[in-house]
Amino acid sequence: MTAPLHFHTIAELAPLIAAGHLSSEELTRACLAEIDAHDSALHAFITVLGASAIAQARALDAETAAGRCRGPLHGIPISLKDLIDQQGVPTTAASRVREGHVAERDAPVTARLREAGAVLIGKTNLHEFAFGTTSDDTAFGAVRNPHDPSRSPGGSSGGSAVGIVTGMSVASIGTDTGGSIRIPSAACGTVGLKPTWGEVPCEGVVPLSPSLDHVGPLARSVADAWLIYLVLRGEPTAARWPLPIRQSVKGLRLGVPRRYFHDVLDDDVRERFAASLAWLRQAGVRTVEVVIPHADGVAPVYLLATLPEAAAYHAAALAASPERYTKNVRLRLEMGRYVLAEDYVRAQAARAVLRNEVDAALDGCDALVLPTLPIPAPPIGAATVDVGGTPQPVRSMMLRLTQLFNLTGHPAISLPIGDTPAGLPCGLQLVGRANGTERLLAAAAACEPCVIA
């Protein structure tokens, strides 16, 4: 049975809209109906922009009727993580701290989406201020994983991923400081791209740790993520569509870092990843074992690099109204106020070392390949999960395989690779060279058909 149209990819929808076979209003109304039917249980959205989205869709349909199509995003309903400013709409950051805030202008990424013809359907729920990986510490109700509502969708862009897999939006814009696009993508079964650091502007986006923050797309396919990435970067897309997706993986060379990255893996995740790698190799990918010598030292580096930057941004609000934060987020921000400057500087030295080591591992490879998450989506509220008979802290597990590439700034993408026997999605992560985001996307697009279970 064919899925309803609002579950299709942009690549499938764009020609229908351009030809007048599908109206943006019809598509937008279908997404709004899903939100209406399911969001009271899933808490994916904080603000639903029903009336303005329909008005925007009608205006875009009128343009289509007049013979104007802005490009492949024309008329496509897209959500924004509620850290990203949209003019006239609250940016809550999922926090009571931001009560009363209304954005005065669009963030540059919002303006670019609007200009490209995206219908801005609403603002999605997240871990408060993006400072967490489970999307349960939020002033708007814990986001629930549609594959098992007792479990987290991952985070911090949890609502964005949930909205895509449930047909509430066709794609979404998230942010990623330690894995916050890739983690929910893996936990929910979407594609999620963190571009190279600095490629997509972060102005008008509530920061977490500016030297590690990235803005990027969550989508239903690599081609969709690639298209949105180009729009976010400010490139006109009409002339580049359809994208040059290569049809074969033959000749691709992927580096497989095992030490550290395979040391703590859930058995079902290990099995799915191994199956995907075997499929890729059978299809013609060449793999080489690579080593990132100091990867096992990444967790303290990440902690001491991020905490002071986050605490600095929140210092005034922590002093004025600490009770308005959720408890866990407040405590983590308070931690940051105690970090010594000399350790922050050490963490920056470590980042330079790690950046060189990832560059070296990528030498001669098109990308690195590794799991995105070492565990399937954890139960909501769990502090630890069992991995191979040993309890492991959830937060450490969620960040374990993604945070390195925020410290180094390399582009990384998560692809869905099927589910565990319990029906929970798993993700495969590809990491590209710095400033090689499009080359990474090309590799990911070639791999995508091989890893879909």
Place this chain on the structure above:
Amino acid sequence: MTIEDWHKCACEDAGSRGLEDLKPLLATLADAMRALRAAGWEDVGRAPADQGSVEAPAPPADGAPK
């Protein structure tokens, strides 16, 4: 300032602010500081790189898993 001195001062300050729940997190932070300093990243950055790659063996003849 040693990490031990820092940790003692930080816990006293957290206690004086009524943030008893912060103390376990400060212990975590102290562990992270120890690990960061022990790694000697500044020296690592000056040493020659120690990494390489090895071609993986050919895929199994029976093909991809089902």
